Each structure stands twice: as structure tokens, then as C-alpha cells.
Amino acid sequence: MANIVIGVTGGIASYKAIDLTSKLIQSGHSVRVVLTDNTLEFVTPLAFQAISRNHVYTDTFKEEDPSVIAHINIGEWADIILVVPATANTIGKLANGIYDNMLLNVLAATKKPIIIAPAMNVHMLEQPPVQKNIEYLKSIGYHFLDSEVGFLACGYIAKGRLADTASIIEYMNFILNELDETEPTDKDKNRLTGKKVLITAGPTREKLDPIRYITNVSSGKMGYSLAKVAKKLGADVTLVSGPVNLEKPEGITVIDVVSTDDMYQAVKEHMDADIGIFSAAVSDYTPLVVSNNKMKKDKTQEHLRIDLKETTDILDYVGHNNDQMYIVGFAAETHDVERYAREKLKRKNADCIVMNDVSRKDIGMNSDDNEVMMIFKEGDDLKIPKSKKESIAEMILETVIERIE
Incomplete structure (x- = not known):
């Protein structure tokens, strides 16, 4: 159980925040x-x-216990601090180093996650200064x-409503797990020692002619993050990567591929993996005929007109041809x-999707988040x-390990 400080601002x-405290x-x-x-x-x-x-606590200068300084002691006591709700005024002051009330002094005097x-x-x-802060x-x-x-107090139905209590607690638990300051034991560091992990990452390219191809905007960041975390946990990692602009992780076997068929052939050769995580954004279709010369404008x-045929479904193949591998697929939808995603889980015979x-611009393909x-x-x-x-990758692998264990 954690020590939690809730900072409540005047909205x-x-x-x-009373319900949050109770829960x-x-x-x-x-x-x-x-x-x-203002609260x-x-x-x-x-x-x-x-x-x-x-x-x-409401007053910076009201010291109930003379043996400690309250706004410092509170921050040291906390494992995590929640500012719920946070007004534009408090966000602006915090961003600009203005600490003129008890809560802001607590936030200034702690290094705990907030x-x-x-x-x-x-x-x-939506005000530019608020977004900038x-x-x-x-x-x-x-x-x-x-x-x-x-529904907002002003009568609008729009963005601005405080996240619900369950979401706040869920996110708090996630951050507490993510930022656990305890040093991991050797057992924790080596939870995948002796295990083979197969990961696919990035896009695939389907040739139209010698210089043109069909592809997508996947950056490969998710798959590469998963590979690094798996290696850190002691696994023997094979990363089958489509064309990306990422540095190859050290200590990991990287197989560079271009087309979906290339990736399929590489996966077939590593079906002995204990865990398979298929995060690559593979092309579903490939040209029926590839031109030997550059196609000219007519x-x-x-x-x-370009006729396409289906590519081999890699996740479906693995899901129906390997009973030993723990199979994790990705469903990127708009x-x-x-x-x-639920249909894909059943259809592909995977353990997890x-x-x-x-469709969101702030997450997913070609994003850091x-x-x-x-x-x-x-x-x-x-x-x-x-x-x-990187944090998402840690949570995915930790959860998979718990399932396997």
C-alpha cells in the first residue's frame, strides 16, 4: 500500500476529490x-x-508539528502526489515557478512522481498558454x-471534464509500478533467462517496380522497445525488422527484411520461441505483378490499375501452427x-492482442507514445x-511473464 498526497485546487x-480519497x-x-x-x-x-x-493542510505558515517543516515533510512522506483537479491557474503557476500556496510549496519541495x-x-x-504550460x-x-x-459545469458537452476516479487510480497504480524506486533483484532482472523471444517490428514494403512500393507509416519503435526490454530481462531475443531508421539494439539478433513474405519466412525459421510478439505493421496486400522497369505515366x-493479392497472414500462421509459443499480436485500428481486436484474438488463435x-495523432504509429x-x-x-x-513495452512483458509463470 502507498502513501498518497492528494492536492486539490479550486475548481x-x-x-x-472526496470520492477519490474515499476509494x-x-x-x-x-x-x-x-x-x-481557492478550493x-x-x-x-x-x-x-x-x-x-x-x-x-491548507496554510503554508501554519506548522502543527514544530519538529518538521510541513510542506517538506509531506512531500518526503508521499510515494506519489495526485493533483486532482488541476486548474489552469495552478498549472500556470507550477510551470512558471510560482509557489504561493501550500500545495505549490509541497510540489516544489518533492522529487516524488506527480x-x-x-x-x-x-x-x-485549449488556450495556447495553457497547452504550452x-x-x-x-x-x-x-x-x-x-x-x-x-458535460461541463458551463453547460458545454466538450473536453475538459475531470477523468473519472477509476481512471485516476488505474493511472496512479501504473505510475507506481513504472517508477518503483526499489532496486530489482537478480531474480527480477533475469525473469526471461533461458527463454527465446521472437519479435517482429516496423513496416513491410511491397514492390510495385524497382523504385516504388506499398508501405505504411510504422516506425518500429514499439517492437524495438519490446526487444530491448526482453533482452534486459535475460531473454535470447530475435528481432525480425522491416525497414526502419532505428539503431540496432546490442546483444539482440536482428534479421532485416523488406516484404511481408520475407518476414514470414524469417518467422517460420524461429518457431521454437517461447514467446512471440508480433508488433510489425505488415502489408495485407502485395501487387500481383511487379514491373521489372519503372512504370511510366501513360x-x-x-x-x-494495380491488381493486388493477399499476403500470408503471419500471426494467423503462428497461431494455428504452434501450441508451445505464448503468442501476442497487435491490433492497430482506426x-x-x-x-x-476481440475478433482478431479469436480468429488468429492468439493468447493476447x-x-x-x-487514428489518434498523439499515439501509435510513428509516435514516441x-x-x-x-x-x-x-x-x-x-x-x-x-x-x-519503452514504458508500455515493460508493462506488456511484465504482464506476459506473470501469465506464463
Whole structure:
């Protein structure tokens, strides 16, 4: 169980922090609450004190215990700090080094992970200075849980609503696991020692002629992150990579391929792997005929027709031809994301499908970040909030290891 500080700022969503405090206490956590002056216009310290069974802090200069300095002691006590809700005013002050209340002093005097959950009018949220402040705080290590679309106090139905309590707790648990400061034991470091891990990454290219091809925007970052983490955990890693602009990871067998058939042939040769993670964005179709020469523009024809045929479905082949490998596939979709992912899990006979929405511009293909859900054939799911792909890779592999063990 964790020591959690909840910082509450002066917005209409302040009352929701009471429910958050209650849920955390019910889960066995220890909670201390810090309120800004403006918050007192919406909620009272007594409500938080009754639920948390701890003193509620509101005044920087009110030192209840002379043996400690309160705003420093609170930050040292905490395992994690949640700012829920966070107003534009607090975000702006924090980004610009203005520490003029108890909460801001606590945030200034700690090195513990801090999650900020903004809640405000949609027009305030979209203001360039507010967005600039959010991006700056992200760049220096603050964690943000994005606002939701919903009914706002101003009457709009738009983005700006505070994330729900369950999402806040889920993200908090994820960050606590991700930023665990304890030194891993040799056992933890070598949890995949003796295991073979096969990973596919990047796009594939299907030739049209000697200089043109069909492909997609996959960067390979997710697959390369998975390979590095698997190696770190002691695995013998084989990475089958489509054409990418990434540095080859040390200590990993990298097989460079171009087409989907190239990748299929390489995978067939490594079917003895204990774990297979198929994150590559392979082409579903390839030209029926590849021109030996560069195709020239024909002014007598208004349209160019290219006949395509299906490529070999690599995940489907592995899923129906290997009973020993733990198989993880990826489902990158632009609509009906969850439905397609669940259908893919069953159709491909995989153990797990990692689902992500590639219609979003801030995550997925060719991005440093991702947000995924792991769907398992046993029927349960694990949502991994938006994070760097390296962190997503760690969570995916840790979860797979737990399943295997």
C-alpha cells in the first residue's frame, strides 16, 4: 500500500476529490490532503479529514508539528502526489515557478512522481498558454491524465471534464509500478533467462517496380522497445525488422527484411520461441505483378490499375501452427477498435492482442507514445494509459511473464 498526497485546487470538480480519497482509503492506502485557498470556496477540510483520518493542510505558515517543516515533510512522506483537479491557474503557476500556496510549496519541495489531472472549461483548456504550460511540465517529468469529453459545469458537452476516479487510480497504480524506486533483484532482472523471444517490428514494403512500393507509416519503435526490454530481462531475443531508421539494439539478433513474405519466412525459421510478439505493421496486400522497369505515366490512360493479392497472414500462421509459443499480436485500428481486436484474438488463435487506436495523432504509429489495452483469451483486459513506448513495452512483458509463470 502507498502513501498518497492528494492536492486539490479550486475548481467545480473539487468535490470529486472526496470520492477519490474515499476509494483510496478503502483500498488500504494512506492519504493526506492539501487544499489551496481557492478550493475552500468549493469544499471544506472537514470532509477530507473525516474520510482520510489525517490532518488536512491548507496554510503554508501554519506548522502543527514544530519538529518538521510541513510542506517538506509531506512531500518526503508521499510515494506519489495526485493533483486532482488541476486548474489552469495552478498549472500556470507550477510551470512558471510560482509557489504561493501550500500545495505549490509541497510540489516544489518533492522529487516524488506527480500526476496532474486537469479539469476546466474547454476554451480554457485549449488556450495556447495553457497547452504550452502542460507540454512544458510533461517535458520535465510531470505525468498528466488527460481530461475527458463530457458535460461541463458551463453547460458545454466538450473536453475538459475531470477523468473519472477509476481512471485516476488505474493511472496512479501504473505510475507506481513504472517508477518503483526499489532496486530489482537478480531474480527480477533475469525473469526471461533461458527463454527465446521472437519479435517482429516496423513496416513491410511491397514492390510495385524497382523504385516504388506499398508501405505504411510504422516506425518500429514499439517492437524495438519490446526487444530491448526482453533482452534486459535475460531473454535470447530475435528481432525480425522491416525497414526502419532505428539503431540496432546490442546483444539482440536482428534479421532485416523488406516484404511481408520475407518476414514470414524469417518467422517460420524461429518457431521454437517461447514467446512471440508480433508488433510489425505488415502489408495485407502485395501487387500481383511487379514491373521489372519503372512504370511510366501513360497519358492515354486516365487511371492506373494495380491488381493486388493477399499476403500470408503471419500471426494467423503462428497461431494455428504452434501450441508451445505464448503468442501476442497487435491490433492497430482506426474505428471499432475494440470489436476488431476481440475478433482478431479469436480468429488468429492468439493468447493476447494488444489493441491501440492509430487514428489518434498523439499515439501509435510513428509516435514516441502509445496507449493500449491488452485483451486476453481468458476474457480479462488490462488497460495501459498513455505513456512512452519503452514504458508500455515493460508493462506488456511484465504482464506476459506473470501469465506464463
